[in-house]
Every structure is written in C-alpha cells, then in structure tokens.
Amino acid sequence: MRIGLCRCHGPMYAPENSMGAGDAASSGGRVDRQLFEDIAIGSRICAAEGVFDAFGHLSVRHPTTPDRFFMTKSMAPALATADDIVELDLDSRPCGGDSRPLFLERFIHGEIYKARPDVRSIVHSHSPSVIPFSLVENPMRAMFHTAAFIAAGVPVFDIAELYGETDMLVSDQDKGKALARSLGGKSVCLMRAHGSVAVGPSLQHAVSRAVYTEINAKLQWQATTLGGPIAALSEGEGRLADAVNLAGVGRPWELWKKRVLRDMRDE
Amino acid sequence: MRIGLCRCHGPMYAPENSMGAGDAASSGGRVDRQLFEDIAIGSRICAAEGVFDAFGHLSVRHPTTPDRFFMTKSMAPALATADDIVELDLDSRPCGGDSRPLFLERFIHGEIYKARPDVRSIVHSHSPSVIPFSLVENPMRAMFHTAAFIAAGVPVFDIAELYGETDMLVSDQDKGKALARSLGGKSVCLMRAHGSVAVGPSLQHAVSRAVYTEINAKLQWQATTLGGPIAALSEGEGRLADAVNLAGVGRPWELWKKRVLRDMRDE
Amino acid sequence: MRIGLCRCHGPMYAPENSMGAGDAASSGGRVDRQLFEDIAIGSRICAAEGVFDAFGHLSVRHPTTPDRFFMTKSMAPALATADDIVELDLDSRPCGGDSRPLFLERFIHGEIYKARPDVRSIVHSHSPSVIPFSLVENPMRAMFHTAAFIAAGVPVFDIAELYGETDMLVSDQDKGKALARSLGGKSVCLMRAHGSVAVGPSLQHAVSRAVYTEINAKLQWQATTLGGPIAALSEGEGRLADAVNLAGVGRPWELWKKRVLRDMRDE
C-alpha cells in the first residue's frame, strides 16, 4: 500500500494495483484511506447484523471518478480489512492489473453503477428473511417507517426468464444489465432463489437499506401469518418517511460501527 | 456536570443546562445523579433485551417537579450515559437552553405526561414482534401473567386517521396529544406501521412493560399460527396478576441491569 | 454456612437455617455441598438455555429425607449460587426458621413431591415456546426422540377451572395439589397462560426435560404451520426412546454445565 499526501484532504492512499497500465483498466485516482476502512466496516456490519453470512459483497463508487468502484477481493465479508480493497471499472475489470481473486458476481455492481448515476453504493446479499419473498407471489411492502424505501415497490429479478436454467449467478455483464433493468429506479431488487441487492446514495445508506430490508422481511412474514389485511405504509407515507431516514442514517451507522470495532478488538 | 450537595439526600446533580434563563424553560431542580444513571441503564436494557435497535427512547418524569421530564439527547440508546441526559418541560422544550440535538419524537413524552399524571416513565420503541400487531386487525391480548397489563386492552394509534399521509413521526405537540388520546388510560399503545409506547408508574415498570410487550407479541404470533381459539388472560385475571407484577418488578430489573453493567465493563 | 465432615462422603454442608427448632420445620439433615452447587448450576443452565428469564425455579428433593426439598430463595435464577439454597418441608415451609424471601409458588414443588414419590427434581418455568401450547387446543406431541418423554401426553392445568379469576399463581397448598392432580403420572404439565412444570428422577433429568420441552414446542409450532398431519412419535416409540435418554442425560448436562461455568468465570 503506497501512501501519498493530498494538499486539500490530508493523507491519501491507493491500492497497490492503482498504477496499472497497458490495456488493463486504469485507476480512477487515489482516495482517502478512510473509504477503504469504511468498506471493510460496512462489510462486517452486514455480517454482524445478519445480512451476510460467508457470502455477500458491498461496493462503493469512486468518489471523484464515477466510472470506477471499490469492493473487497473475493473473501468472507466478515473478515474484510482495508487492505483487501480492489478497484474496478464499470465493466467490472480490476484496475492496475490487480490479480487477486474477484467475486464472480462483481458484474452486479458494475452494471448497476452504469445504469444508475445516483447510486454510490451497492450491497448484494443472501439475507435470510428476504429469500422467501423472492420465491412467492406476495410482494414486499413497507411494514414501518424505518423501512420506508420499500414502499416504492420491490421488483423481483428471475434469472430464468431470460437465461433458462443457470447456476443462478450474475456472472457476466449481460446478466448484470438484466438485473439492473429489473431494479429500475428502486432501492431494492429481489433475485429469485438467490438474494437481493440494495442500493443507496452513500455506503451508509446502502448498508442501512440492506439491514432494514432484512428486518422488514421478517416483520412482513410475521404480519402475513397473523392473517388478514396489512396496513402497510402507503407510497406517499414511504416517500415522506424516507426523507427523514436519509437524513438520519448516521445514528444506526455509528452504533453498528461501534459494535464491529469492539468485535475486531476482541479478535 | 456540576455537583451539589443536598442536605437530605446526599450529593445531587443537575445537567449543565439546568441554569438556563430568559424565556427558555427552566429546570425543575436538581435530582440525584442515580436517576440519570438509571435512564442510561434503562436505555441499554431496552437495547439488550431487543426492544430498541438504533432507535427508541426512554424518559422519566422529574421526581419532585411533575411538569419536567428527563431523557437522553438524540442518540442510539445502546450508547447512553448519565452525561447524555436532557431536561425538558411538558411542551417538550429543553430546559436551561440546552442546545444538544433532541429526539424528533420527544412530544410523545411531553404530551403523555400532560395527559396522565399517574405516569412517571415512558418507553417509545420499534420493538420488532410488536410492529405486526400495529398492522393487522388481530388485537393484542395477554398471553401469560407476566404480561398481565396487556389484558386491559391495547389500542392502536393510526396517525393517518387525523393527519393523512405523513412521515409517520409524532413530531409536534398536536400529534403527541392525539397519541395520548389513543393511549387513554392504558399501559401500552401501538402506533400503526411504526412501533409502540409503554408507560408505567416508575422507570422500572415502563421498561418491564416494554420488554414484556415484545415477549407477549411473539407468543401471540406463535399461538395465532397454531390455529384455533386462544385462552388468553381475562381482564379480571390481568388485573389480579398485574398487582403481583407491580410489586415484583425489582427482580427482572436487577437481572437486566447486571447484564448491562457487565457489557459496559467489557466495552 | 457451617461445614461438617461426613465420614463416608467427605465434607458435608447444611444451610444456615438447618438448626432451626420450635414449631418451625426441622432440617432433613446435612447434605453434600455439591448438591447446592448443582441447584445453582441447574438454575443457570435453565436461564442460559432459554427456559428461565428473570423468573422460574428449580428444586431437588432431599437425598435421604424424602419429605424435605431444596430450592433457592426468591431471586433471578440466572444469579443463583450455592449460598442461596433454602430447605423446605413438603408443606413448603422453610426449615430451621430461614427468614429469607421465598418464591410465591414454592407450593408447586411441595405438593408434587407429596403426590409423586418417584420425582426427585422439579423445574417450573415460563419457557416461551411452551406458553402458546398452554393456550390452544392443539396438544403437545413428541417431535423427536430426544423429547420422547412428551409422547406419554402433556396435560394442561387451567387454574380458572377450579378457582375462577385469580392472579394465576400457584401460591398455596390447595392450588399446588390441584396442579399435582393435573400432572398425574406424567413428566410435564402445562399451566394455562402461565408456563409449565417438568419433573424427573434427578436434577439432571428435570433440567433436561425442561430444556427439551421448550425445544419440542418450537419444533411442533414449525411442523404445525407447515400444514398437514404430523408423524409424531407414537407412545410406544416414546417409551423406548425415553429409556435411552434416561441413561444418556449426562452428555447434555456436562455441555450445559461447562458453558455456565465459563460464563460464571467471565462475570
């Protein structure tokens, strides 16, 4: 890891592969080391809050070069550190000739960043309570204001519709594009018999939406099995409540981060 | 934090803002520092027992000045300390010009204290098993004697009935009054697509009721999905059993407190 | 705590109240201190395994004087130590004038010991998955061989049948006798809107049955909500499997004890 100095923002870092050249993708430029720390912390938060198990991944768009993004190499997200971060271009190729193993499904990230300029962070998970909703006709609805982003609707991407029988993985650009089309302008998209993606305008928002999608799914399951109609948030209530949540994302982040840092200290 | 000496009760403390003046609300007078410790411990108990996540808040009425109450500044309740306590008047304005950020929904507390002189402590939470009961027609009933206070009935406050589409928050006095009217003389009131409030004659009772409302909700969900009629506590059984619980609140409190103090030591 | 020496079995202990006299109940004689340790460990196991929360209690019959039994004073069972043990006679009166506070429901224990000479240990709990089965008509059945004792049938005691509206507590000898009649010759009896009792030929067996009653209840809930008939253990299968379990109770006990001792060390 090389360390540079940015006159404006203090010390800056770049992954070791950011000096790559030739026809490989080139780095989008050095970023603050804190961003890599945050990706590692966000990955561990998703694990600690039950969104990730040994699988799942989190990415952040490059803060100044929008056609690059960062995520960890292929690894269990609960073990991520700032040294594990890889930079990719929007075709999901590693920058600077980074030869570390990459997630098979990195194309989820690249293609959504292409299709959604407003998105700055993406979480892909197999979060357990969400999977059943990818399998049934019962659509997800927003059970409470903290999951207000769900009130806009949660589409389901069924890879079999376009590709027939597959290994279920979004393992190339074409499948990534199809998933991005299913997501459309929403915050969450379920993936049949697989999991989901949650997106947001920042790392904190994407993580928060992944966590609250899991919580909302469990609540909706319980409400559904109680029987009868469910007085879920209306679309308008969801829009109004989400504005509050967007402003208040710092509070859960600080709590989750504190827990993760304590666990890291105890390791 | 200034420390004073009360001739009768030993050392007394007041939050730093309690000397405020002008047209700001004035403090109701110094109280024993132990009360602030108890608010912090109660907040952490609610988090440890699954009633709070990053959100939720707990207040206690001023012990000698009934038109003042205490709660933490706006923060994750799992991180509360005695230094985070703010004093408010019943219009939910901070006393002594305290400029720390406050919970948007502090009006829940102020307006219930106005309407219910018997209430000395209030918990507002998004406790997960309770939320589904705020969304369905199936009313909460008391599943066992430890949750006997539920047998008196649990009303549901739907903010949309009076205010149409909102961000769901009880963020002003008027909405607080409407919630207090829904609560009426009960111990618990659900809030549609949001959470609940639990009230009691002491901090220990309000916390205990918040915890047992969550436990009871989970039990009722399980009993409901087993099918058939549920032989819940009758109103009379609830009244008789609640008298025993009111006297015995010290036992769960001591256990929960011990756990929270151990966790604080390990931090 | 006085310490004596028994020529046959090494050091022996008796609770401080065992020298009582007058018309108070007299002690059944000194017992090995290990028995008191085991009651404390068994209480903590029930808490650690989710059978007890702040409430619930465990007793053991005196090993040589069958009309005496031991349990802790009134306290949260998760905090029990060998110093908290009280000796009682079968009318549930403390021996030797012990003046420590006692559980209101100690009569559950005294009256079952009277009615069931084969029972040497009793657990009374509000174990959460069991409570729903005390409220519905769906009877408990044995879902797997480790809970084989349930195949003999699980009666439900409804205190209201004999006593009308009460505080739900088995708080005198008469109610204890009624509960013992409902239990009959079984290993477990549910108590409507309250909890259950599990009994066994030793402390280890009673604790194990309390734990597996909770586990079985959760399994039966899940099986029931899957729909259709449930191929539960037959009564004959239950009898045959229970014989194996009776012989093998040491294995779970050692594991649970090890965990509890580790937690005590970390406190």
Added chain:
Amino acid sequence: MRIGLCRCHGPMYAPENSMGAGDAASSGGRVDRQLFEDIAIGSRICAAEGVFDAFGHLSVRHPTTPDRFFMTKSMAPALATADDIVELDLDSRPCGGDSRPLFLERFIHGEIYKARPDVRSIVHSHSPSVIPFSLVENPMRAMFHTAAFIAAGVPVFDIAELYGETDMLVSDQDKGKALARSLGGKSVCLMRAHGSVAVGPSLQHAVSRAVYTEINAKLQWQATTLGGPIAALSEGEGRLADAVNLAGVGRPWELWKKRVLRDMRDE
C-alpha cells in the same frame, strides 16, 4: 498419542488404539494429525452454527484406506478435540481395541461408507429446523443456490416402516443399511422424528451441506407459511449451482473455522 514421522508429508499421528491386533479391527494406517484437528473443528463448527446441540456426530473416511473411518468417541461434539478421535472399520467396530465409549449410532456412518464409495464424510444431526420436514408430507426443496444440493431431492427414512416401534436409533448394521438405502445417491436424507444425515466428497462439503440444510429448512418454512406456490430451484438449476458450490466450499469453512478457533481460545 504416539507421533511418527512420514518422509513425504511431515509428522504423522495415529490414535493410541491403532496398534491393536488379535481379531479386533486393525488400523488403516497413520494419517496426518491435521485430519483429527479438522474433525474436532468440524464438530465444533456444527455446534456453533446450530446444527448440533449436545448430540450429533461427524465422520471422515480414512484418506488412504477406504474401509476405515474416523469420528470422535461418544461425547458432546462442541467439546471435541483431536485427542478424542477413534478409528472404526465399516462394520463400525473400533480399530486396535479402542475401548473408549462409542456413539450408539456409529452404524449410520459405516453403512453409508459401504454403500457410497463417493462419500468421504458424513454428518448426522438433529438440526432443529430440519426435524419438522421429517414429520410432514411437504418435501424439502432448494430455496436458494447455496443449498443447491437439495434440488436433487431429499428422501425421508422412517425407521418404523421396517422395524415398527423402536427407540428410533440406527443402532445396528441392519438399520444402518436401511438408512443408506433411503439415502440412495442423494446428499441429504431426513430421518422421521429424529434428524438427518448429510454427506459429501470431503469434510468441508459434508459440514457445509449440514449447515445449509438447516438454513434451507428455515427458509422453506417461512416461504411455506407466506402461502402460495414456491419458485424453488429446478433440478437443473440445482445441478449447475451445486458445481459452483463444490468449488467454493473453502470460503464458508475458513470463516466458520476462524470463529471456532476464537471461541476455543476464549475458553
């Protein structure tokens, strides 16, 4: 424990009983001590991930002598160490006259190893979410790609069909053969009112399948109670996805192992 030196692979170990003779089964030869460590770690992983409680067992076929296998002596798997490993022949007799107590159900392992040359490791558990599926007519299906091995079908072995009322245990060779017949060529077989077996081409695969069978069962329960048809993995999707999982088993194993080693360090 004797320690030898293998010229090719470094230090080699054999259980103390591997020098046995007479008409007792003879050892299949020394193996790397790491294998015994892995059996202990795998046993503890199954406990930590909720597949084992005080019961359950894991075996591995001898790496060079296919008619021998290793498992722990009869004990709680959460406490297993490399010193607890016993070698058995395919009639499930201990090698070298090992006189330590053995699992009553070791015949599950011996008979499956006889019938399935491709199987190199077996997990038998009472994993809780799986048991309900052994009791109802609703067959297990694959809810997501990580549990793809389930898409091939999950048979149910009902010991009563051949043996009538028993203690439910697979406690002899004959019953082990019957179970192996039910398993057929599949990766998982449920055992009515008892539990399940999961098998695989390596220890890591068998453990992973046991863990994901439990996870899949919980997901299928939730999906079923949501109502309506479930768009589970097709058999073809399962075959394609399982190929990916077979290659990627190292990732969850490393995470689970790291957790177990941390817990062992804290003991």
